[in-house]
Amino acid sequence: MFGFDINKRGTPQGEVKVPESLGIVVGIVFLIVAIIFQFFNFTEDSVWLVEYNAALASICFMILLGFVDDVLDVPWRVKLLLPSFATLPLLMAYAGHTTIVIPKPLVSYVGLEILDLGRIYKLYMALLAVFCTNSINIHAGLNGLEIGQTVVIAAAILIHNVMQIGASVDSEIRQAHAFSIYLTQPLMATSLAMLAFNWYPSAVFVGDTYTVFAGMTMAVVGILGHFSETLLIFFLPQVLNFLLSLPQLAGIVKCPRHRLPKFDPATGLLTGTKDGTLVNVYLRIFGRKSEKSLCIHLLVFQALACAFCFLLRHFLAGWYK
Amino acid sequence: MFGFDINKRGTPQGEVKVPESLGIVVGIVFLIVAIIFQFFNFTEDSVWLVEYNAALASICFMILLGFVDDVLDVPWRVKLLLPSFATLPLLMAYAGHTTIVIPKPLVSYVGLEILDLGRIYKLYMALLAVFCTNSINIHAGLNGLEIGQTVVIAAAILIHNVMQIGASVDSEIRQAHAFSIYLTQPLMATSLAMLAFNWYPSAVFVGDTYTVFAGMTMAVVGILGHFSETLLIFFLPQVLNFLLSLPQLAGIVKCPRHRLPKFDPATGLLTGTKDGTLVNVYLRIFGRKSEKSLCIHLLVFQALACAFCFLLRHFLAGWYK
Numbered sequence: 001m002f003g004f005d006i007n008k009r010g011t012p013q014g015e016v017k018v019p020e021s022l023g024i025v026v027g028i029v030f031l032i033v034a035i036i037f038q039f040f041n042f043t044e045d046s047v048w049l050v051e052y053n054a055a056l057a058s059i060c061f062m063i064l065l066g067f068v069d070d071v072l073d074v075p076w077r078v079k080l081l082l083p084s085f086a087t088l089p090l091l092m093a094y095a096g097h098t099t100i101v102i103p104k105p106l107v108s109y110v111g112l113e114i115l116d117l118g119r120i121y122k123l124y125m126a127l128l129a130v131f132c133t134n135s136i137n138i139h140a141g142l143n144g145l146e147i148g149q150t151v152v153i154a155a156a157i158l159i160h161n162v163m164q165i166g167a168s169v170d171s172e173i174r175q176a177h178a179f180s181i182y183l184t185q186p187l188m189a190t191s192l193a194m195l196a197f198n199w200y201p202s203a204v205f206v207g208d209t210y211t212v213f214a215g216m217t218m219a220v221v222g223i224l225g226h227f228s229e230t231l232l233i234f235f236l237p238q239v240l241n242f243l244l245s246l247p248q249l250a251g252i253v254k255c256p257r258h259r260l261p262k263f264d265p266a267t268g269l270l271t272g273t274k275d276g277t278l279v280n281v282y283l284r285i286f287g288r289k290s291e292k293s294l295c296i297h298l299l300v301f302q303a304l305a306c307a308f309c310f311l312l313r314h315f316l317a318g319w320y321k
Numbered sequence: 322m323f324g325f326d327i328n329k330r331g332t333p334q335g336e337v338k339v340p341e342s343l344g345i346v347v348g349i350v351f352l353i354v355a356i357i358f359q360f361f362n363f364t365e366d367s368v369w370l371v372e373y374n375a376a377l378a379s380i381c382f383m384i385l386l387g388f389v390d391d392v393l394d395v396p397w398r399v400k401l402l403l404p405s406f407a408t409l410p411l412l413m414a415y416a417g418h419t420t421i422v423i424p425k426p427l428v429s430y431v432g433l434e435i436l437d438l439g440r441i442y443k444l445y446m447a448l449l450a451v452f453c454t455n456s457i458n459i460h461a462g463l464n465g466l467e468i469g470q471t472v473v474i475a476a477a478i479l480i481h482n483v484m485q486i487g488a489s490v491d492s493e494i495r496q497a498h499a500f501s502i503y504l505t506q507p508l509m510a511t512s513l514a515m516l517a518f519n520w521y522p523s524a525v526f527v528g529d530t531y532t533v534f535a536g537m538t539m540a541v542v543g544i545l546g547h548f549s550e551t552l553l554i555f556f557l558p559q560v561l562n563f564l565l566s567l568p569q570l571a572g573i574v575k576c577p578r579h580r581l582p583k584f585d586p587a588t589g590l591l592t593g594t595k596d597g598t599l600v601n602v603y604l605r606i607f608g609r610k611s612e613k614s615l616c617i618h619l620l621v622f623q624a625l626a627c628a629f630c631f632l633l634r635h636f637l638a639g640w641y642k
């Protein structure tokens with residue numbers, strides 16, 4: 001399986017066949033590593049084993065559906081719902097708490113400090129998985145952007161986990177963050193390896209297999225590590241991209257098959273189109289850029305969002321929760 | 322994705338494009354059903370949840386690898402080893418006993434009644450998974466044979482489970498067989514649905530995706546249900562086929578890409594070739610047959626093997642174990 005690089009159309013590089021869906025390799029290596037990890041990280045009577053295996057089943061199911069999508073080109077409205085199937089093992093096996101802590105400024109209005117959402121919490125989990133998976137998938141289209149954003153967010157998750165383990169004395173919280181590290185670390189490692197080949201100019205494409213796999217893994221660690229709010233702030237550029245895409249996704253504005261910027265073969269620069277994606281809006285605001293420089297800009301923006309999240313947590317700690 | 326029906330080459334039916342790899346549909350439906358089943362079958366604190374989720378992860382991983390194989394045509398020597406990767410979640414999460422009961426006539430020679438194999442038991446589990454998966458995969462090539470044999474064996478497994486639940490008073494054994502039913506029942510249901518389309522003349526092919534998925538599921542229930550010896554007798558035709566194939570698999574005799582019987586477009590009958598498969602040997606012994614009649618004969622043989630297994634268990638009970 002192969003594809004052509006649309007952002008290089010009109011240059012000799014645009015004629016090169018690029019292998020597609022290499023995300024399957026990343027996914028399979030990740031699974032094997034993550035499976036073997038549990039031998040070292042858990043004892044046989046650990047209560048975390050159910051959730052770890054459910055997480056593996058969810059991620060594996062997501063990789064399977066992503067690869068099917070790559071091979072068979074599933075219609076995109078169906079595609080949006082695939083993560084909700086993949087998240088089923090997690091929802092079914094999830095036996096953790098279903099409570100949320102009401103932010104302190106709101107306690108007097110709600111009248112409760114802790115609210116048990118019950119099954120609605122599981123719905124929230126499913127929606128989070130659908131969002132993370134699809135938001136990575138639609139913030140794409142530049143060489144290295146899919147993997148780059150994953151690497152940046154995964155690094156932020158790892159830093160957050162280590163900080164929380166250091167700061168917390170509650171063993172349950174420490175275990176939850178350790179659990180997150182066990183899954184994020186192989187994601188980081190396999191992604192970095194693939195980034196070497198996917199960076200501009202891409203020798204391989206990763207396909208939907210990779211984006212849905214990465215999104216699902218991060219959603220899973222966010223859910224089971226109980227830091228989904230923090231995760232959503234790490235996902236700030238993806239949230240922005242999703243909001244910008246809403247008019248086209250909802251069908252109010254016409255949505256073409258690809259919503260890539262316009263490539264000028266003479267100068268090698270990209271120009272933003274009217275399509276509502278962060279890539280295009282960024283180009284419209286900050287002017288024309290080469291593909292590589294645009295990708296670096298967007299990754300720096302991603303890193304700034306993560307830094308903003310850490311600052312926010314620092315200043316709100318104590319006041320907010 | 323599509324293929325041509327080799328056993329109808331030279332007739333108008335041989336020119337029809339037949340959709341390939343429909344096993345992916347069976348596999349995904351099976352996973353969704355099996356995942357939702359655990360909501361009804363287990364309480365949240367059940368000790369079986371870890372193994373159930375590990376089983377789901379293994380089966381899902383196997384479907385993924387099978388589908389990758391269908392799409393990318395993995396070399397068959399690599400293919401043989403794929404199940405050993407897929408069985409990893411199961412091996413890692415398996416916390417059950419690793420002992421085998423020594424058959425009574427051998428107790429005096431071994432000097433033990435129960436032998437703890439430790440890690441060797443896990444190796445046995447992995448080898449069983451590799452065998453079941455590949456043996457279903459190579460006993461194939463006729464319309465309906467792949468699914469037909471699965472349906473026959475799955476029926477035998479279900480009968481065996483129900484009989485054991487009825488006969489046993491030990492709650493652990495009853496739970497193990499109930500566990501097997503939870504996974505075999507959806508396998509049976511999804512396979513029967515697909516058989517309607519895969520029966521002669523096939524409107525769809527199931528591909529390696531299906532054969533490895535079915536083999537893995539049966540291996541998993543055999544392992545976790547603790548009736549792997551019984552399972553191997555259900556697999557008698559597959560064992561025979563494997564033994565007949567050994568010279569070619571080992572490379573002693575030249576092995577062509579397909580080892581199908583020779584089709585005569587004029588009479589519509591199949592003639593056995595010299596390739597060492599049960600299909601060919603059966604044709605050589607019992608004469609030329611149409612594809613449909615040959616498939617029925619082989620399925621009846623499979624059913625006889627299962628009946629033989631029940632008889633054997635009946636007569637050996639008490640004396641052997």
